[in-house]
Amino acid sequence: MRILIVEDETSIANFLRDGLEEEGFAVDVADNGKKGLQLALDNIEEYDVILLDWMLPGLNGIEICRNIRLENKAVPIIFLTAKDTVDDAVFGLETGANDYIRKPFSFEELLARIRVLMRKNITELVVFSAAGIEMNIEKHTVTKKGKAVELTQKEFSLLEYFLRNKGKVCRRTRIIEKVWDIHFDYDNSVIDVYINALRKKLDEPCQPSFISTVRGVGYKIESDE
Amino acid sequence: MRILIVEDETSIANFLRDGLEEEGFAVDVADNGKKGLQLALDNIEEYDVILLDWMLPGLNGIEICRNIRLENKAVPIIFLTAKDTVDDAVFGLETGANDYIRKPFSFEELLARIRVLMRKNITELVVFSAAGIEMNIEKHTVTKKGKAVELTQKEFSLLEYFLRNKGKVCRRTRIIEKVWDIHFDYDNSVIDVYINALRKKLDEPCQPSFISTVRGVGYKIESDE
DNA sequence: GCTGATACTTAAGATTTGCTTAAGAATTTA
DNA sequence: TAAATTCTTAAGCAAATCTTAAGTATCAGC
Numbered sequence: 120m121r122i123l124i125v126e127d128e129t130s131i132a133n134f135l136r137d138g139l140e141e142e143g144f145a146v147d148v149a150d151n152g153k154k155g156l157q158l159a160l161d162n163i164e165e166y167d168v169i170l171l172d173w174m175l176p177g178l179n180g181i182e183i184c185r186n187i188r189l190e191n192k193a194v195p196i197i198f199l200t201a202k203d204t205v206d207d208a209v210f211g212l213e214t215g216a217n218d219y220i221r222k223p224f225s226f227e228e229l230l231a232r233i234r235v236l237m238r239k240n241i242t243e244l245v246v247f248s249a250a251g252i253e254m255n256i257e258k259h260t261v262t263k264k265g266k267a268v269e270l271t272q273k274e275f276s277l278l279e280y281f282l283r284n285k286g287k288v289c290r291r292t293r294i295i296e297k298v299w300d301i302h303f304d305y306d307n308s309v310i311d312v313y314i315n316a317l318r319k320k321l322d323e324p325c326q327p328s329f330i331s332t333v334r335g336v337g338y339k340i341e342s343d344e
Numbered sequence: 345m346r347i348l349i350v351e352d353e354t355s356i357a358n359f360l361r362d363g364l365e366e367e368g369f370a371v372d373v374a375d376n377g378k379k380g381l382q383l384a385l386d387n388i389e390e391y392d393v394i395l396l397d398w399m400l401p402g403l404n405g406i407e408i409c410r411n412i413r414l415e416n417k418a419v420p421i422i423f424l425t426a427k428d429t430v431d432d433a434v435f436g437l438e439t440g441a442n443d444y445i446r447k448p449f450s451f452e453e454l455l456a457r458i459r460v461l462m463r464k465n466i467t468e469l470v471v472f473s474a475a476g477i478e479m480n481i482e483k484h485t486v487t488k489k490g491k492a493v494e495l496t497q498k499e500f501s502l503l504e505y506f507l508r509n510k511g512k513v514c515r516r517t518r519i520i521e522k523v524w525d526i527h528f529d530y531d532n533s534v535i536d537v538y539i540n541a542l543r544k545k546l547d548e549p550c551q552p553s554f555i556s557t558v559r560g561v562g563y564k565i566e567s568d569e
Numbered sequence: 570g571c572t573g574a575t576a577c578t579t580a581a582g583a584t585t586t587g588c589t590t591a592a593g594a595a596t597t598t599a
Numbered sequence: 600t601a602a603a604t605t606c607t608t609a610a611g612c613a614a615a616t617c618t619t620a621a622g623t624a625t626c627a628g629c
Binding site for chain 4: 439452496497498499531534537559560
């Protein structure tokens, strides 16, 4: 979740950045309109919310808002406005902003509004990676060093399970439960066959496998940091 | 555009009703919580916006909001609150409201917020394209390399779904939900028939289909950059 | 180093999934 | 109401995928 703040008053900008980072957002700050628009347009599609100060030196908030809307129709934009005249705020909404909040505002209030706007796109993590292998859940693709690799459904599910648990041992019984949905295991030798398939498709020749076997327990792939 | 107002103070209720009717909305008023909930639940799906007073005799706004949300996940709800403590408003948003506005508020401000919540489709894309195929939602036309192609309704919806999700896998279950509005799937083989139809009408002869099948999962069309 | 247990590999048979047609329902249009 | 179009169901076929099974290799403890 990435947020862009465009705000010239350093104290406010810092206050917001710190608070939002504490909440787990990635935050970028621009201290004037020009930089703000630049950042917004360069990383369009990257930001989940944009906070725009109403009064900015150079380009003002409305201009920025209009320009962003030309490029990205969807990103939620919230105006921060010191002016308490309602008409201005109304004008802001009309230019394509999604909400505004009056200064001084409480951080709680801002957070609540951000959450409301983001509630629409509850995004779970869609990309997993380890050992040069990258899996994109949305696209349902797997690449090894950038090259596409074709996997069958079971292969895909199994790899997904490993990647979601990278760094941890995956026990055979948990694997058969999660990937095969079998809850009484007298035989889980299917796993062997699919491990073999994954290794054939994804291992480097003459290298130890990216899936290491933990004898008597299960398998594991190393997390790469 | 139909609006429900739940407000016990007659003066405010009348002020709102008159103003909103002037703006062309159809307005219903309930002067207590019980009536309000009754109206809301009886005409669920009818209202485009619901304005809820925070403090009501009998059932209070939060209760009503919760109950409405159980039935209808989508209708925008705005709280009218005299309390200016932020915490309460935040709490209101958490119970499922979409916005709140503090009394006293200007009518302009309320109108602006209503418009924001109703502006679902103003930012919608009208033209989609991929693989030389272009779809215009407004005109309801499809062209392939500039030439018009006739599609039936279902073919059109299915193609629209693919284009709106180009680059991503479209799972059979999501397709049957979104295009056919069937929410319990033990058979979704209709999809096959329509995939076949789209391919016949839109594929190049002797070329791989523009809709690639992802076995065991669904279908996908590649985004063309 | 032997031995039993565990894991790996391979291939064949079973199963699932998707493609294609065609016919009968359900709509819409004339 | 008839005709035409569109939608859904069903069934046969082909192919990809999954599972089983059996033989081979490797490991750990004795």
